[in-house]
Amino acid sequence: MSLPRGWTKRTTAGCSCTSTPSAASKPRPSGREGSPPHEHRKEVRGRHLACGAPRTRVADRGPADPDRQQWSTPSLCRGWDVHDVLAHLVDDARTTRLGFLWSFTAAGFDFNRCNARGVARERAADPACTVAAFRAASGRTTSAPAAPATRLVEAIVHGEDIRRPLGIVRDYPAAPVASALRYQLDTSVKFGGGKERAEGLRLVATDMDLRAGDGTMVRGTAVALLLAVSGRPLGPDELSGPGAAALRS
DSSP states (O other): OOOOOOEEEEEEEEEEEEEEOOOOGOOSSOOOOTSSSSHHHHHHHHHIIIHHHHHHHHTTTOOOSSSSSHHSOOOSTOOOOOOHHHHHHHHHOOOOHHHHHHHHTTTTOOOOHHHHHHHHOOOSHHHHHHHHHHHTTOOOTOOSSSOOHHHHHHHHHHHHHHHHTTTTOOOOOOOHHHOOOHHOOOOGGGGGGOOOOTTTEEEESSSOOOESSSSSEEEEOOOHHHHHTTTTOTTTTOSSSSTTHHOOO
C-alpha cells in the first residue's frame, strides 16, 4: 500500500520502524492560526498531560532487557502477547489525526483491522527494537481524534496488559486513573469502554476517594476497577463485595 503524501520511512536505533508523517512535510507553526501564543502553549501542555506523560511512564517502567521468550507471554488483552501490545502503543504514540483517518479509511472503517495493521507495522523482529521505538515516541503529544481521557486508558490499561503477566508492579498517580475509570464508565463496550459491565453496580475505590454508580457494591483499588470494567482478568482477591462476581464476569 502506498503512503500518503508527506510521509517518510523512519528508523529508530538502527531498526526499521513505522512510516510516520515527516516533520519536514510542513512548517511547524508557533501557534494555531488565529489563536494567541499563550493559548497554544496551554493546548500543547494539555496534550502532553493527556498523551505524552502517561506514555513516558509506561516507557520508564517497562522491562529493561526483554528477551524473545518473555515478549511472547500472553498479555491481558485477549489475542495479543505483550510484544503485540507494545507495538500497538508505538502505533498509538505515532498516530496523528490525519494519519488515523487515512489508516481507518484504508482498513474499511474497521477498528480491529486498523489496530491489527498498526501492530503488524510497528512490531519489529527484535523486541528490543520495538522497546527503543516506543521510548523514542513516548513523549509525543500526537493522538487519534479522540477524547484526551482515551489516551490515559490506553497508557494505563495497556501498560498493565504488559506488566502484570511479566510480574512488574507499577503505582499510578490518582488523578489519571480516576479520569480513565470515569471515561470507561461513561463509554459503551462497543466503543472500547465498560459502561455495560458496570450496570447495576456501585464501584468504590479502596485507595482513593472515588465512588461511581448505583447498585450492588464492588470494592477494589482504582486500577483494579479500571481493568475490570475494561474487560481484563484480575486476581481472585482484587475485588470484594457482593457485586464482585458480576463485574468479573
